[in-house]
Amino acid sequence: MSSKVTIHEVARLSGVSIKTVSRVLNREPNVKNDTRVRVQEAVAALNYRPNISARSLAGSKAYLIGVFFDNPSPAYVTDVQLGAIARCREEGYHLIVEPLDSTGDVAAQVEPMLHTLRMDGVILTPPVCDNAAVLDVLEAEGVPYVRLSPDQDLGRSASVRMDDVRAAYEMTAHLISLGHTDIGFIKGHPEHGASHLRYEGYAAAMKEHGHAVREDHVEQGWFSFRSGFEAAERLLDRPDRPTAIFASNDDMALGVMAVANRLRLEVPQTLSVAGFDDTPGAKVVWPQLTTVRQPIQAMAAAAADLLLGGATQAEGDGAPPSRLLDFELVVRESTGPIG
Template sequence: MEKPRKSVRRKGRGVTIDEVATLAGVSPMTVSRVMNNQGKVRDTTRERVLQAVRELDYTPNLAASSLAAAQHTRIALVYNNPSGAYLREMLVGLLRVASRTSIQLVIDYWEHTDADAERKAARAMAGKVDGVILPPPVCESHAAVGEFVRAGIPVVAIAAGRSSDEISCVRIDDLRAGKELADYLITRGHTRIGFIKGRPDLSASARRYEGFQTAMFEAGLPIDASLVQQGDYTYRSGLKTGEKILAHKRPPTAIIASNDDMAAAVVSVAHRRGLDVPRDLSVVGFDDSSSATTVWPELTTIHQPIASMANAAIDVLLRTIRRKDRSTRVLVDQVVPHRLVVRGSVGAPGKSG
């Protein structure tokens, strides 16, 4: 009687990348980077992976490489933005493109603000993703950006106020947009205009205020420093700064807020003080987020195409990740068009009582 043959596993055919990763004590993505010679991997880690490959006689499935490249591309969105409306717009754009490109979208919230914590978080994330999208304020973190760059992880900043020599950017021209807002109010006859700044640590905030200053200077109009207040992009800061400006003995006839959340708060303060918008006070915002159309009257604002910018950021990342030559970094500074959206929150100062 013939003895039954033992089942023998054929090396190199049944072995998966997950088994190699388990044996080497790393992630499947790290194994993929070693096998494709992509990204930065420590020499000791690379040797562990190659040793596991030799022990298991692992051979990559080249026939499935194209599909795997798409399915195993992990892109992270790291956020710490106080504006829920802004974040919703960005997620819409990211989820839309993720659903049709087979990428895996990782969303991570960082509540820490010190450099060491951000550096550690970036270092931990670098070993798990292929690319990173950084909206404000995280895009201004030198600690996080530096860590990702050292790890060889492509990064795209969304809505940074300026270009970068370290990472790619998708942004609008904030200075020009800020100037257009002020110019519009000036053409409507406003000469005494208040301004609520965004976060002081963000370049986009500074650029929007510079645009306001430029418009006022070109029009020969003075800027009353007491009508310029520091906000932080939150609705609450809009309430606080709006109260300060409108309590002035000579309040302005118009207020520019650096985002729609703060502008909506100013409208609320005006109503509480018995002022009519826009008859007694004109208010404009920035971003054209959902906050702009959930107040009455709806806000005149700058439309920043946040969802489209998120879409463009993923496109930049995918083209970077899938480049065959990764020995040199190619940075993209994509300035997308914005537009002034005129709604009902602006009137002529002559109508005020």
């Protein structure tokens, strides 16, 4: 029960007023170094921690950052949390998670949260980050927010993204460098912005290396295992099948692997398979999947950083800040030279 040490005790022990203690705590200027040290010692001696409720009631900060999420993969969500907390802890902020039910009226769910808890900022993950109604509520409530990998309205708010086009380009180039020329592609969910970008990168790489993008080697998928499985069946169960397949995400790539297994196509000797995202599943197949790692934790940390730095508003040039992070090509065993 070491509880209930208040700022008053600290003030008493260090022989200053509570206001001065507050100053030291908040790293405000105009405190003599001598005094500062004395206060810090008292804080340490009493094991004092300021009470967040009182702080946020009195001041403007709530020391809470919200993470809103909808639906994406658990691995993604967890990584976002880990990345965000890493940055938040440094400044004494806490993370409050708000899973949203995307089948209902998301904006209506968001409004009460913002109202009761005055969060200092919110991190929005896809696909909530593209829900205009939610953005409206956030703006109406005056809560700063950063979007992770937004798809629409890029200029509307601060955001953190990865270069999907370039990543897809490099993955395709990797396959080409292994000697592949007939590279099948499985597109992602048409409503996700990343889908278009990834296809764009693939097409650009093919073209630049002088290979045609064969329409019958490009299939539509929906980011699900099953859709990858079905697309792969169409792609592979025929004589002029591609020698490599690049799926827009790992789940679909796993679907491709499953079909390859069924058709007794050796991976990677007969068929190379590449995915995108580096989900845990990518390592849980044999052979392990070559894929693109999105630096999710780093992206979330960057988002938290923007929020904590108060840098979410448009700057002089009119554009809200946007950070572009590097991806990483993860070459494992599912891709290899032909033969």
